[in-house]
Amino acid sequence: MTDLLEFDGLSRRFGTVTALDDLSFSVPSGQVVGFLGPNGAGKTTTMRAVFGLTDLDAGSVRWNGVPVGATQRRRFGYMPEERGLYPNMLVADELEYLGRLHGMDTRSAAIATKQWLERLDVANRSTSKVETLSHGNQQRVQLAAALVHDPEMLVLDEPLSGLDPTGIDAIGEVLVEQARAGRCVLFSSHQLDLVEDLCGSVAIIDRGRLVARGTVDELATSGARRLAVRVEGDRQGSWAQGISGVTVSQIDGGEVRLVLDDSTDSDVVLDAARSAGRVTEFVFERRRLSEVFREAVGR
């Protein structure tokens, strides 16, 4: 049976500000789900709602159909946006302590701590105080804190921010690995290229509402079809003018980018191009996630 985290009709207002507005979507296990939205869209409030860290005016968060409570949360892992560790504690002590708070016994917590510190390449700092670690290493320890108790679900708020490429690779690898092992993984980020590489699907919210949800492939190929066509000897793209149901969006160095209406057959375009000369390029273009994002939030 696959696990499922569901957000059902979440609403939350802070004074005059609407943080969440009837937000609903679900996060299945087995894939990394990217949680996107502009600043102030409500991502952090949504994630905090999973852990009871914010009160909801309406709606509920469910885990496998059951409203999330203290028992479920013990099996979740959380990495908040504003990192949180005791700066004066020793790294290993801190992780063992957090593992124990999630119900592990002393021995299991110690073993898991050792394994995760090795896995995240910070084992040599296990007896250092957290505050003496670099930003990147603190980030790794923070991720270990979310993973030490072998959670069924991970909620990570901006886990990749401020990391160098090595750190991004290390943490990204762990997220994908966790998803493949059957965990639910929900993480937010503004680094859309990374999200596109790591995530199986994304949810995009704006002003507290869901504006797009689907797999990366679905979103990249959704909407109007786009073609990039190049005809030898026609750098102006004059062949493309006047084709019914086709809009020329850009002509750049002989490459003509076209947007096709739903009713227009791509063969019509191909025929028009052939009649103008030898076709050297004819490619259906995928939208980048950043384009999907901008289109979804209208900015």
Add this chain to the structure above:
Amino acid sequence: MKALPFILAAVAVVLLVRFGLRRKGRGRSSPLAGLARGLRGGRLLGDTGLVAGREIRERLRGRLFRVVTLILFGVVTVAVVIPTIHTGTITRQKVGVVAGSPALDEELQELATAVGLQVELLREPDLSVARAALSADSLNMVVDGGGSILVQNPISDTDTSAGARYVRAVATTLGAQQAFDQAGLTPEQAAAVAEAKPWPVESVHPGKKATTTEEATALIGIVLIFIILTQYLTWTLMGVMEEKASRVVEVLLATVRPVQLLAGKVVGIGVVALLQAVSLVAFALVLAKVVGSNLVHGAAPLVVAATLVWLVLGYAFYSWLYAAAGSLAERQDQVQSLALPLSAPLILGYIVSLTGVSSGNASDLVKVLAYLPPTAPFAMPTLVGFGEATWWQFLLSVVVSVACTVLVALVAARVYRTAVLRTGGRVRLRDLALTSTK
């Protein structure tokens, strides 16, 4: 050598605890090992126990704790030992007697008892031998039955030590007896004159009576309570503030309920405070017994017990308030402005009680403050020190304090839950009352 049984007992306790911990790893179990495991693992009280366990471990490991503990042990040592050094010099007076008699010996012993001195009378063959012994520090004074007294150094009129008073009493009494003999008084007449009592002198204003051992113990006790409360309440305040400032509270509250986190912190720091206080008191009592201090005589142990009880009650009452205050702040300067109003009743109770003990009288104000939970931790031990608190008055004050502590804890938990996750500036209580901003 008197300390030997206590040292052996302390070593035995340490060995037992260590033995219990070691057995854990070998898969055996004993009640002691179970307790040690529970304390170490912090599972005795569930998540609250885990939080408390972390507090205890981290605080005991901290340099600040070690330094403060060492200083406090030093202060206790000085407070217990210094008074006995003074009394120690006057309890072992060696008095050489030349041309003595049983009657003279008896007289010298009676006079010594009258001034609170113990004397050892040593027969000397003649005055020159006695003088040599006095010069060589073998004797403290010499009484010559022939009619003279020798001392090492001149004694000034302002010297009120027991030794000086003894010398003056011996000189005056033996001189008077010689005069009675020369006047031809019968032994009965001489005794009647010698026992003449001065007329009583009464003042219209009550004067300061001498400080009793119980009052002195109460004085040390309230100073100890003030130092320990100030130190550990500040830790509670700063600890909560730091958890909020470092945002670790968000990670913790994702799995622990706010009240568990709050209670764990209060209990953990409280246990460290109590451990320190109990070890200080135990050390003081052992030391007092070894050096012959008055601290362990009379009703003083009762005052010590009252001090410990009120240390616990005082911490319990204030710790919730300080923890709630810590949740309102996320910077050092914000903490300071919050700590000031909280510490005002603490300082009031301390100053009024201290003044009461110093003046030798429990004022009406102390009697009132002894029933108010914020000031009772100082005022009630003071009343116990004066012997002015009956058991039911003590119990009444304890009940009032416990009841108020429960109320304070409920309010503090509510403030904490709402405020600790609010960041971006100091949270005002007014805001908490109006909206739920979590």
